[in-house]
């Protein structure tokens with residue numbers, strides 16, 4: 001007998017909201033399989049998109065948005081690789097990003113006899129996002145991550161883990177770039193929030209509940225489990 005009682009969920013959240021960390025714990029602790037569109041596109045670089053006569057890689061590099069149906073076909077292929085997929089807990093990451101993609105996802109789910117169970121909307125102040133992203137840096141030697149506002153090394157300029165004194169920051173972690181990413185996000189996401197509100201599956205998750213980073217991750221995780229009606233493993 002096959003069951004179709006898996007949870008199919010979507011995370012919506014601005015860069016820096018912490019959804020990546022929460023996705024990881026759902027995967028490792030709660031048996032979720034992630035369908036990550038970013039990874040799919042990276043693995044499909046050589047595939048030709050017929051209507052453009054160009055490869056996925058060429059289109060992405062040129063900043064051209066792939067048509068919704070192309071992305072939807074990739075996602076369908078991934079879902080088909082999973083046995084008994086309707087019974088599995090699936091988390092969609094980086095998809096949908098537009099209203100067209102949200103509609104495509106609804107159709108896709110129907111094909112598999114499913115509907116989206118919950119859409120978790122990570123709510124966080126821009127100010128916190130700025131601090132998280134603009135403040136972050138890492139040890140050049142061991143990769144340990146620090147933050148100017150939330151997590152400094154115990155001894156100035158010395159890595160807690162390896163004692164290294166060299167640190168690096170990501171080039172795109174600057175104010176202009178972040179402002180641009182955030183405005184794009186809000187512009188494209190707002191219609192998705194309305195779309196999922198109408199479907200009655202949207203739940204807000206307060207993504208900044210505590211100033212202690214580790215504690216915050218655990219508290220956000222608890223509220224996600226509560227929304228999904230899952231128990232802590």
Ligand SMILES: [Zn+2]
Pocket residue numbers: 139140141142143144159160161162163164
């Ligand atoms: Zn280090």
